[in-house]
Amino acid sequence: MLGNIAQWGLMALVLVAAAIGVLFVTRGTAVRRVRGVGVDGVPVGVSEPDFAATVALLAGGVILPGNKVELTLNGDGTYERLWTDLRSAAESITVQMYYAEPGRVADQLSKILIERALSGIAVFLLYDAFGAGGLKRSYLAAMRDAGVRVVAFRPLRFRNLWVVQNRSHIRGVVIDRRVGWTGGFGMDDKWLGDGHTDLAWRDTNIRFEGPAVSQLLAAFAAGWAEATGELFSGRIAVTYEEDGVEAAGLLATAPTLGSTAAERFLALSIAGAQQKLFITNAYFAPDRSFVALLVAAADRGVDVRVLVGGPRTDVRVARRAAHSRYDRLLVAGVRVYEYQPSTLHAKTFVVDGCWTAVGTMNFDNRSLALNDECTLMVLDKTFGSQMEDVFLADLARSAQINLEEFRKRPQLARVAEWGANLITSLL
Numbered sequence: 001m002l003g004n005i006a007q008w009g010l011m012a013l014v015l016v017a018a019a020i021g022v023l024f025v026t027r028g029t030a031v032r033r034v035r036g037v038g039v040d041g042v043p044v045g046v047s048e049p050d051f052a053a054t055v056a057l058l059a060g061g062v063i064l065p066g067n068k069v070e071l072t073l074n075g076d077g078t079y080e081r082l083w084t085d086l087r088s089a090a091e092s093i094t095v096q097m098y099y100a101e102p103g104r105v106a107d108q109l110s111k112i113l114i115e116r117a118l119s120g121i122a123v124f125l126l127y128d129a130f131g132a133g134g135l136k137r138s139y140l141a142a143m144r145d146a147g148v149r150v151v152a153f154r155p156l157r158f159r160n161l162w163v164v165q166n167r168s169h170i171r172g173v174v175i176d177r178r179v180g181w182t183g184g185f186g187m188d189d190k191w192l193g194d195g196h197t198d199l200a201w202r203d204t205n206i207r208f209e210g211p212a213v214s215q216l217l218a219a220f221a222a223g224w225a226e227a228t229g230e231l232f233s234g235r236i237a238v239t240y241e242e243d244g245v246e247a248a249g250l251l252a253t254a255p256t257l258g259s260t261a262a263e264r265f266l267a268l269s270i271a272g273a274q275q276k277l278f279i280t281n282a283y284f285a286p287d288r289s290f291v292a293l294l295v296a297a298a299d300r301g302v303d304v305r306v307l308v309g310g311p312r313t314d315v316r317v318a319r320r321a322a323h324s325r326y327d328r329l330l331v332a333g334v335r336v337y338e339y340q341p342s343t344l345h346a347k348t349f350v351v352d353g354c355w356t357a358v359g360t361m362n363f364d365n366r367s368l369a370l371n372d373e374c375t376l377m378v379l380d381k382t383f384g385s386q387m388e389d390v391f392l393a394d395l396a397r398s399a400q401i402n403l404e405e406f407r408k409r410p411q412l413a414r415v416a417e418w419g420a421n422l423i424t425s426l427l
Contacts (some may be wrong), residue, residue: 002271005258014210022116023294029368032289033270033296043271051272052247053377059265061377066240069209069378071358071386074195078185078205079105082173085207086112089175091123096172098152098360099186100132102139106187110143112356116353117147120419124148126223128168129155132187166255168223169360169371172216178239178249182206182359182374183280184345193334196314196397204280204346204390206358206376208248210241215250219374224254246380251362253373262361266369266374267293271349274301278391279349282365284308285321285424290363295332301336307394309345310338318364320420323406323413330403337398344394347375355379358387365424 038044044054052063072078086093086109093116100106118124127135127142129152144150153168154160172393173181183205185191193200217232253262269294270277277297284306286294298304306329313319326336347363350356359375361367378384 027254028287028365029058029289031267032262034267034293043268045274046269046272046351046379047274051355055265055268055377056249058268059251059261061249061261061265061375062215063247063249063377063379064211064238064240065247066147066242067212067246067248067378068098068241068243069246069376069380069383070207071383071390072183072205073106073390074200074203075185075192076194078183078203079108079192081207082181083108083112085179085181086116086173089116089121089377091176092124092174093176094124094126094172094174094217094224096126096168096170096220096223097187098128098131098167098169098171099188100127101134101186101188102136103189105189105192106135106139106199109187110139113148114143114146117143124224125221126149126153126168126220126227127151128153130167131169131250151224153223153227165370167371169367170219170223170252171360172220172374173256174213174217174220177217178209178213180208180216182216182250182376184347184360185210190343191345198342201343201345202339202394204348204358208376209239210246210248211238212248212250212376214238215252216374219250219252222254223372228299234401244376246383247375248378248380251359251375251377255370255372255376260369262373263290265377266290266361266363266368269349269355269357269377270294272296272355273302273304273351275352276388277349277351278305278307279363279390280307280344280346280394281349282309282313282343282345282347283315283318283322283362283364284325285318285364286325287365287424291325291328294329294334298333304333305335305337305391305395307337307339307344307391307398308344310340310399312339312341312343314343317420317423320413320417322366324417324421325408326401326406327403330401330406336401337395338401339394339398341397348387348391350384350391353388354381356387357385
């Protein structure tokens with residue numbers, strides 16, 4: 001009798017643990033609305049003097065003056081500039097990379113890192129064990145033999161099963177604690193090209209100097225400490241560029257219980273839009289709360305436009321999930337576009353021509369609740385204008401979604417959207 005009770009008790013415990021595990025893996029975002037502290041309840045606008053402080057307090061993204069930022073588009077505008085920076089390293093290189101596959105780009109990276117390490121430069125490479133899982137052991141061993149410190153982030157182990165769904169989606173490169181890089185790029189040949197032709201992915205990346213570089217280095221240090229037990233510390237001077245005019249900051253986000261810094265940052269940015277909100281995002285699957293925030297922005301007269309991946313997307317289930325949101329957005333007056341020439345992979349937005357973000361964060365539950373991400377935030381009208389120009393140029397290569405035509409899609413497509421919507425918590 002007691003044996004049966006013990007067995008049933010154990011089974012119940014296993015079922016409860018399984019249920020908790022499923023809920024933990026699929027947990028969503030907590031923020032549902034944004035309200036100002038004042039009597040009128042109006043959130044702080046992105047152009048108001050208090051906005052930068054609000055982001056710092058609520059999302060942890062500190063905006064500092066004295067940065068120089070340079071937009072680099074697609075592989076053609078990114079890799080040669082990045083290779084030049086890496087070759088110039090005289091002291092140290094840190095690379096944190098989510099996605100990598102064997103090919104010309106990965107080979108060039110290892111060639112440069114090996115050369116710099118053999119020259120006495122301290123070189124560190126932290127790669128995500130899932131996103132860069134296609135790299136061969138011989139490739140990694142060659143770098144280690146040359147003195148590059150190569151470490152996998154969260155490899156599959158029994159002891160870390162509870163965090164295996166939380167990946168480091170960060171792309172971050174720091175050279176000599178002076179130059180930083182982030183964006184959507186990976187170390188794979190699919191990013192080679194102009195982003196306008198088939199097989200050449202369309203992506204937006206950013207090179208920067210100034211205080212934001214130290215913030216990116218701090219994000220690397222946090223990941224390295226988890227992966228190795230070794231914490232970098234001390235003597236990191238925050239440098240301000242004399243001719244740097246942009247106020248900018250590197251926001252590094254990580255999953256946590258309750259609301260995350262990523263969702264608070266995105267919610268504040270949407271709620272702070274007063275005139276224009278231009279979003280480019282490869283994998284657009286916001287939950288109901290963020291759809292409501294976008295609808296609310298359109299309802300108060302903001303020109304809301306969203307550019308997402310089109311027929312050449314590499315994750316079709318994400319496009320199906322996006323389609324399930326179109327109807328409500330279009331009815332509210334949000335304009336939605338799908339990029340046509342190639343795979344869209346950029347993750348950016350520009351608000352009211354002055355508040356911009358370029359980084360790794362997708363508009364989905366995985367980026368907002370489950371992954372480590374990084375985004376360079378820039379509060380500058382000149383850079384904002386440049387970002388708007390890029391957005392409008394992309395729209396010229398995109399198809400606008402018409403509500404009437406969209407509602408004529410076949411029933412089978414609607415079923416597929418319903419199915420995709422069921423798994424959006426994991427996207």
